[in-house]
Amino acid sequence: xxxxxxxxxxxxxxxxxxxxxxxxxxxxxxxxxxxxxxxxxxxxxxxxxxxxxxxxxxxxxxxxxxxxxxxxxxxxxxxxxxxxxxxxxxxxxxxxxxxxxxxxxxxxxxxxxxxxxxxxxxxxxxxxxxxxxxxxxxxxxxxxxxxxxxxxxxxxxxxxxxxxxxxxxxxxxxxxxxxxxxxxxxxxxxxxxxxxxxxxxxxxxxxxxxxxx
Numbered sequence: 051x052x053x054x055x056x057x058x059x060x061x062x063x064x065x066x067x068x069x070x071x072x073x074x075x076x077x078x079x080x081x082x083x084x085x086x087x088x089x090x091x092x093x094x095x096x097x098x099x100x101x102x103x104x105x106x107x108x109x110x111x112x113x114x115x116x117x118x119x120x121x122x123x124x125x126x127x128x129x130x131x132x133x134x135x136x137x138x139x140x141x142x143x144x145x146x147x148x149x150x151x152x153x154x155x156x157x158x159x160x161x162x163x164x165x166x167x168x169x170x171x172x173x174x175x176x177x178x179x180x181x182x183x184x185x186x187x188x189x190x191x192x193x194x195x196x197x198x199x200x201x202x203x204x205x206x207x208x209x210x211x212x213x214x215x216x217x218x219x220x221x222x223x224x225x226x227x228x229x230x231x232x233x234x235x236x237x238x239x240x241x242x243x244x245x246x247x248x249x250x251x252x253x254x255x256x257x258x259x260x261x262x263x
Contacts, residue, residue, distance in 0.1 A: 051082075053137035054260060055178070056253070057148040060186035061219050062208045063193030064238045065245065069186065070144045072246045073253070077142055080257075085136050088146035090124040093131050099124045104205040112206075114160045118170065121152055125174035133178060148180055150225050150233070155207070158221030159214050182256055184249055185226055186238035190215040193238075 056073075058066040074084045091100035099120050103112070112120070125148075136143055149171045156162045190212060197208050226233040236248050 051140040052260070053140045054142050054181040055133065055137060055145060055148075056142060057145045057150070057180040057183040058186065059147060059150050059154075059183055059222060059233075060238060061188065061190050061193045061215055061222070063196035064186035064188045065196075065242065066146050066186060068242055069184075069245055069249060070146060072242075073249055074144055076246075076250055077144075077253075083139075083141045085132070085141045085143045086146075087128070087132055087143060089128055089148060089151070090121060092124075092128040092145070095127045096124045104207060106206045106209060114156070114162060117160070118152070118156045118162055118167065121156070122170040122174045125149070125152075125171075129175050129178055145180075148183070149175060150183060150185075150222070153225060154218045154221030158224075159210070159218045161217075180232060181260075182253070183229075183233045184252070185222055185233050185235045186245070187219075187222070187235050188238035190219050 058070050060066060070086060074086055077084050089096070090103055091097050103117065103120055103124075133143060133145070152167055152171060153164070157164050157167050194208065194212075194215065197204055226235050234252050236245060236252070238245060240248075
């Protein structure tokens with residue numbers, strides 16, 4: 051069986067983690083081999099980069115270009131060490147964030163050069179794109195309220211301004227409009243059960259063509 055890369059994207063608090071877990075359980079019930087992973091932090095090196103990227107630094111914060119390069123380094127390691135081998139082994143990979151996050155956060159949110167971001171994404175991935183990206187669309191204030199309700203404190207990105215998060219949301223909307231086949235919008239404001247039902251419907255349709263049901 052050919053492996054597939056299924057990415058979950060969205061602003062902070064959109065529900066990616068819980069939906070990925072439910073999706074993994076559903077796919078495994080269909081006897082499909084699944085790998086759950088994330089960016090940043092999908093490798094041992096990535097875990098160290100994740101800490102550097104998400105911990106709040108009071109003095110001398112990470113510059114925007116440094117942030118971009120660290121995400122690219124995490125992705126390059128992740129693609130070679132985890133994504134490519136597991137896809138070759140026929141696994142269905144459910145990945146929390148991928149290249150669209152960099153475009154949305156560093157391109158739209160930070161206003162960094164899009165051509166540079168596209169070049170770095172290509173270098174890091176070698177051209178490996180997702181087979182399907184699920185965009186969990188929620189209002190940024192709703193998502194951030196969800197994060198504040200959790201026990202863990204807000205990380206460096208979550209503590210950014212509402213204006214920043216709205217730019218990120220705009221980025222996802224424009225990406226979805228530009229890539230309607232690859233990126234599918236799901237209303238993340240619905241109940242967890244309703245969201246999962248929609249995702250299973252989307253994936254069920256893709257599985258028919260992927261597995262030639």
